[in-house]
Amino acid sequence: MGSEAREGEGVEVSSAHTYDFVIAANRLPVDRVVTTDGSVEWQRSPGGLVTAMESVMRGRDAAWVGWSGQADEAPEPFKDDNLLLVPVELSADEVTSYYEGQSNDSLWPIYHDVIVPATFRRSWAAAYEKVNRRFAQRVADVAAEGATVWIHDYQLQLVPRMLRVLRPDVRIGWFNHIPFPPVELFAQLPVRHSLLMGLLGADFLGFQRPADAENFLRACRRLLMAKTKGDVVEVPDSDRRVRAAAVPISIDAADLAALAESEPVKARAAEIREQLGNPRTILLGVDRLDYTKGIRHRLKAFDELLRDGRLDPTDTMLVQVASPSRERVDAYRELRHQVERTVGNINGAYSPIGSTAVTYMHRSFPREEMAALYRAADVMLVTPLRDGMNLVAKEYVTCHDGPGALVLSEFTGAAGELKQAFRCNPHDIEALKNTILTAIDTPADERSRRMRALRKQVAKNDVQAWATKYLDALRLAPEKPTA
Numbered sequence: 001m002g003s004e005a006r007e008g009e010g011v012e013v014s015s016a017h018t019y020d021f022v023i024a025a026n027r028l029p030v031d032r033v034v035t036t037d038g039s040v041e042w043q044r045s046p047g048g049l050v051t052a053m054e055s056v057m058r059g060r061d062a063a064w065v066g067w068s069g070q071a072d073e074a075p076e077p078f079k080d081d082n083l084l085l086v087p088v089e090l091s092a093d094e095v096t097s098y099y100e101g102q103s104n105d106s107l108w109p110i111y112h113d114v115i116v117p118a119t120f121r122r123s124w125a126a127a128y129e130k131v132n133r134r135f136a137q138r139v140a141d142v143a144a145e146g147a148t149v150w151i152h153d154y155q156l157q158l159v160p161r162m163l164r165v166l167r168p169d170v171r172i173g174w175f176n177h178i179p180f181p182p183v184e185l186f187a188q189l190p191v192r193h194s195l196l197m198g199l200l201g202a203d204f205l206g207f208q209r210p211a212d213a214e215n216f217l218r219a220c221r222r223l224l225m226a227k228t229k230g231d232v233v234e235v236p237d238s239d240r241r242v243r244a245a246a247v248p249i250s251i252d253a254a255d256l257a258a259l260a261e262s263e264p265v266k267a268r269a270a271e272i273r274e275q276l277g278n279p280r281t282i283l284l285g286v287d288r289l290d291y292t293k294g295i296r297h298r299l300k301a302f303d304e305l306l307r308d309g310r311l312d313p314t315d316t317m318l319v320q321v322a323s324p325s326r327e328r329v330d331a332y333r334e335l336r337h338q339v340e341r342t343v344g345n346i347n348g349a350y351s352p353i354g355s356t357a358v359t360y361m362h363r364s365f366p367r368e369e370m371a372a373l374y375r376a377a378d379v380m381l382v383t384p385l386r387d388g389m390n391l392v393a394k395e396y397v398t399c400h401d402g403p404g405a406l407v408l409s410e411f412t413g414a415a416g417e418l419k420q421a422f423r424c425n426p427h428d429i430e431a432l433k434n435t436i437l438t439a440i441d442t443p444a445d446e447r448s449r450r451m452r453a454l455r456k457q458v459a460k461n462d463v464q465a466w467a468t469k470y471l472d473a474l475r476l477a478p479e480k481p482t483a
């Protein structure tokens, strides 16, 4: 996909043309940017899903249905290379109720172990249903007879069933990027029944971990009294069957490795180390500023290691990239205050003159800079309290080809695959501290050996392999693919 397209420029979009492959996700893979001369440009947007889907879409004649990111705007569908982008409009009220409310203040906490309490509002649930119906209609309008439709994530859980009613001819898949909660938590949701029935409109449901698929199957048994056999659910009051299984997502490893090995990125990595004063050890954290990511636990562990003299701030430093996220949701605002207060306290207490113990950056960086940071870091700290997969872990081992080390929380999907990481329970601060020290102190040849094994694992199970596996499962559902 090209990185820029101008609104209203050149491309005729025929409303009669339909597409064999349709993606539906909350966001379009582009951001609307108004340039200095007042013209509107669409630029590729960063983020887990976009990064993952880009390589899948390359070269296909496909449509992507999603919100543009701007409230109260309804641009006409437009083309970006072979891809038709179909904007779904959201009013400012719907951004508050469907997106910030139901998606990120009701569902997100329930799906992430209730790390912060969930808020339930009937008006948010109603807006979620209304917006899901709009998505389903937009997909139904652009999908060709017998098309494959791939719906993404927790914001669109009602779409599979709504779409099946509108278009029984299409094949429908849904993939959950975040965990699926244990039934004991899921059962709290006032909308639990409609969510399960919504999802059962699909032919195939993909999850990050086997445990997520099992949680879904258990919820169907317990809350719908549905029968399950292996990983297949019999849909109540119907003769349909739906398969639910794990297909863990990954990254475009070859593309990222090539970027990381390019001369400008290598030079920038050396420059970053130089700018940080060539410390013995650079620890790195890269996260959306989200309470699921365990940033506070990481900072606490680092703080105590400095306090106890087990790390020396003159030769060890932490770089934390915290990209801005969901800043209008209270829990996120509160988290930002806490993190920034803690960083300030640590730097006040331990930074030597002329350097800082924690280099904290609350902004986003270009891909090249991220790759250089990964190359420059000796130890990557990935400490979420709960995370569907965590692509940052996979990106680090792909970019860093020296004796690095990955400290990885057992509560990430990635922990199921990245067995050579230094595994940790971020809730156990004492154990987290010890794991960080072990990662730092492990001899270089052992660290290189582990990193090689991790890199190989990700290269083999990359995003292309993920998409192929997912689409095979969708094509054959509810049967299992044989390969």
Ligand code: GDG
Pocket: 046, 047, 048, 049, 051, 052, 177, 178, 249, 286, 287, 288, 321, 323, 363, 364, 365, 366, 367, 370, 387, 388, 389, 390, 391, 392, 395
């Ligand atoms: C959800 C699930 C699942 C971050 N800051 C910058 C930047 N990033 C990129 C990272 C990475 C992506 O954003 C974040 O992906 P994660 O997987 O870590 O996390 P979520 O955003 O929470 O994504 C997650 C994922 O979906 C995919 O299924 O793994 O569990 O929660 O690619 O590199 N990229 C750039 N600048 C930044 O400042 N360019």
